[in-house]
Amino acid sequence: MAEDATDQGYLLKNAQPETGTRFGALAELFDPVTFRHVDALGIGPGMRCWEVGAGGPSVPLGLAERVGPTGSVVATDIDTAWNRDIANGVIEVLTHDVAADPPPPGSFDLVHARLVLVHVADRAEALRRMVQALRPGGWLLLEDAYLMPQPPLCPDEFGPEERLTEQLHNGFRTLMAGRGADLSFGRNLPRTLRQAGLDDVRADAYFPIALPACTVLEDATVRQVRHLLTEHGLATDEEIDRHLANVATGRLDLPTPPMVSAWGRRP
Structure with missing residues (x-):
């Protein structure tokens, strides 16, 4: 039976064979951005961190390096x-x-979620629980995608390969919206944090366009959702095979959606 287009489950399931490749590409693209913010917030030895929707192990491991054995x-x-496999005396999974x-017991100096809340149907409740888990003065760092369609130059619509890329990206956005995703959520993060009662709210964005990890991420993501693209008439197998062949040449500029990072402090 075909999967319902309005299924509220996570679109990119962790059990699929491409997941490890996708997590590796996400880490290569976004870990430097995440830890630039983590370090600027002063997260260091002896602190407590909650990594929400951890996905792959790179962020928990990086946080553990910073907080140390205490x-x-x-x-x-x-x-x-x-x-x-990463659970140890510092990391609890x-x-x-x-x-x-309910949030994990205790309070936290940092609560962080990357590319998580856009997939959560009840984002308001998730945010409430994350703020609740902060100690006074603790930081919430949210990083999420702005999935609304970008201007025509993203990707550069130079020829049929780029137009096919945009067709499949539009199909992916349709699948996301059908599962309750707010495609503009990333753009709204600063306001969301202020409305949650946080102080010192700031934000920036990172928009990789033509990096090798973008190509790896594109291939893995399309393979993970190809059955849904075909089942819902958003692309044919021939179009997907042709797109994957175009991706494999390494000659397409394949931007990821901009990732907005926003942070605020609990009073």
Whole structure:
């Protein structure tokens, strides 16, 4: 039976074979941005961090390096398969639904989520629980995609290969919206944090366009959702095969959606 286009489940499931490749590409693209912000917020030895929707292990491991043996990192996800092996005296791995389950016990100096809340249908409740988990003076750092269609120069619509890329990207956005995603969520993060009662709210954005990891991420993502693209009439197998062949040449400029980073402090 075909999967319902309005299924509220996560579109890019952790159990799919392409997941490890996608996590590696995301880490290469975005870990430098994430840890630039983490370091600027002063996260260091002895502090407690909650990594929400951890996905791959790179961010929990990077946080653990910063807090050291006197600190702690709680890494949570609905599916913890990619983080089970990193649990140690500093990192605790918990199966957890941020919109349904109480926050982990205790309070945190940093709560961080990257490319998570855009996939959560009840984002307001998830945000409330994350703010609740902060100690006074603790920081919430949210990083999420702005998935609204970009201007025609993104990607550069030079020829049929680029137009096919845009067709598949539009199909991906359709699938996301059908599962409750707010495609403009990333753009709204600063206002969202202020409305949650946080102080000192700031934000910036990172928009990789033509990096090798963009190509790796594109290939893995399209392979993960190809059955949904075809089932819902958003692309044919021939179009997907042709796009993957175009990607493999390394000659397409394949931007990821801009990732907005926003941070604020609990009074």
